[in-house]
Amino acid sequence: MTTSTDTLDALRGAVRGTVVTPGDPSYEKSRRVYNALHDRRPAVVVHAVDAGDVIAAVRHAREHGLPLAVRGGAHSVAGFGTVDDGLVVDLSPMREVRVDPEARTARAGGGATWGDFDHATHAFGLAGTGGVISTTGVAGLTLGGGMGHLARRYGLSCDNLTGAEVVTADGTFVSCDAERRPDLFWALRGGGGNFGVVTEFRYRLHPLTEVFGGLTCYPLDPAVISAWYEAVTAAPEELNIIMVLALGPEEPFLPERWHGRPVCAAFTCSSGPPAGDGRTLALLDALGPVVGRFMERMPYPVINTIFDEQLPAGLHHYWKGNFSRGLSAGAAAAHAEYGATMPTMESDTALFPIDGACHRTGPEETAFAYRDADVSHSFGATWTDPSGTAANVAWTRAYDAALRPHTEAGGYVNFMDTDDQDRVRVNYRQNYARLREVKRRYDPDNVFRLNQNVVP
Structure with missing residues (x-):
């Protein structure tokens, strides 16, 4: 109309x-x-x-x-x-982040980015689990779950959510937390944008000022991918390593002969004390032959900006995502196969470890259902020329088909695309029926349907 x-x-x-x-x-x-x-x-x-x-x-x-x-x-x-x-x-004008340093909490407007959040909290020596790109919105990341550098130590973004203010489908303004409207609060922690417009998020924070982080690059090899999984899941929870498969960036830390060639890159963030930095380097050295490295002590907000320049607004993206318990040799081989044919410099695969603190929240305590998963697989093409859309979408779909036999039925909703509506039920598996009940209560007419939709 x-x-x-x-x-x-x-x-x-x-x-x-x-x-x-x-x-x-x-x-x-x-x-x-x-x-x-x-x-x-x-x-x-x-x-x-x-x-x-x-x-x-x-x-x-x-x-x-x-x-x-x-x-x-x-x-x-x-x-x-x-x-x-x-x-x-x-909601982009609603970007204010207010910190209570004594209570170690923050209130973030619905339009805030993780860059806004990091800037506000860092001033008080505090931090929260956010995304890995500073321009990512607080809202979308948290509502889907929220994986980032501190997830192994402090849980997902949604695990650190303590309350929210929401405009529901009939235009009513409500607050929710563990005591007030606990059904809505439960659903917001992983259930996506199905239930209303969140105008404010409330989080618990953790003491943190600087981290030891950066990139360590290796030749693309399934053995490196497998070694990463074994190492990171055995490491202390203060150490997070995201395995990135990409074409070697044109950066000074990587020799020119590796520019544009397929590599494995260990995207590392250690939130522990400096005394552990040597052990982190030794662990990274053991994953495979190192061909380039950029690692240093940095303020925590900086680690979330490392890929900002490579991924500005205005590119074309098509993604897929899956969860897995463990990382099989077949999954590592599929990633290496498609990593070798990465279509553009901007395309990548990211394997997020989601063990540690993520597992200490039960599978039905929040809407985020895959608490038994150890790895979240994010992969897809990114390109600049619109004429490349068909080829890049086809490559991503083929990649997805090759990986599916080695992963769970469901995946992370924030990595899904518009053609993944048929996966919503398996993405939420045991929590889907409860999500439908909450949806019927707060949005029976499915006003909020532009999302990975839970149909009332």
Whole structure:
């Protein structure tokens, strides 16, 4: 449906933020999202500055039959932060992060990025489990689960969530935590954007100022991938290593003969004391022949910016994701096979360890269901030229087909694309029925359906 001039004027009168429609000077900028694969044209974009704006936008979309998209950091690879001919609630003006250093807690607006969060918390010598790209939105990452450098030590982002403020499908503003609306609080911790617009997140924080981190590169070899898994799962929880498969970056720490060649890169973050740095280097040396290395002590926020320059907004992305218990020789071989044919310099595979503290939360304590998984597999193509879309999508799908026999039925919802709706039930497995009950309670008409959708 369309929105008339009169109804748009009413919407503008109801919000303090900006209402943008086609033809406005800022429309082209307002409609853009991180993944350029999703070139959509909303009927209206509401840049919300507070919860009142969100309430008005949700009610407007419902009253006028407009599909509703919610945009936090705009990083949704599946493009759920935008929609053709609908209404986008853009939370990017709501980026404030307030820290209580005595309580070791933080309150983050729904539009905050992990860069915003790191900046605010680091000033007090505190940190939380966030993403590995600083421009990632706090909202999308947390609602899907949230894997990052501190997950083995402190759990997923959603495990550190202590409460939230939410605008539900009927435009009602509610707070939830372990005591108030515990059903909604449970569902938000891994259940994605199915249940409302989260305008504020509340987190517990942990003392941390600096880490020992960086990249160590090896030739692409399934033996290196297998050695990584054995080493990281046996290591102290303060040591996190994400195994990245990519084409060698054109960086000074990597010899020129390895530029553009397939490599394994151990993306390392040790949150322990400096006395353990030597042991970390020895562990990395044992994984395989080192062909390049950049490792140093750095402020914790810096580790989350290392890939920012390589992955700016405006590229085309198509991803897939799977979980596995253990890492079989077959999985390592599949990764090495497709790592050898990585289609572009921007493409990569990332294998996240999700053991340690992630396993100390039970499989039904939050909506994030795969508490018995040890590895989260993220892989897919990233490219610049739109004409390469068909080939890059086909490569990613072939990769997925090759890996599926060696992984679980489900995967991490934040790594899924728009064509993965048939996997929603297995992604949530034992928690799916409970998620449907919560969905029926808070969104029976499926207003929030632009996501990995739990159908009421």
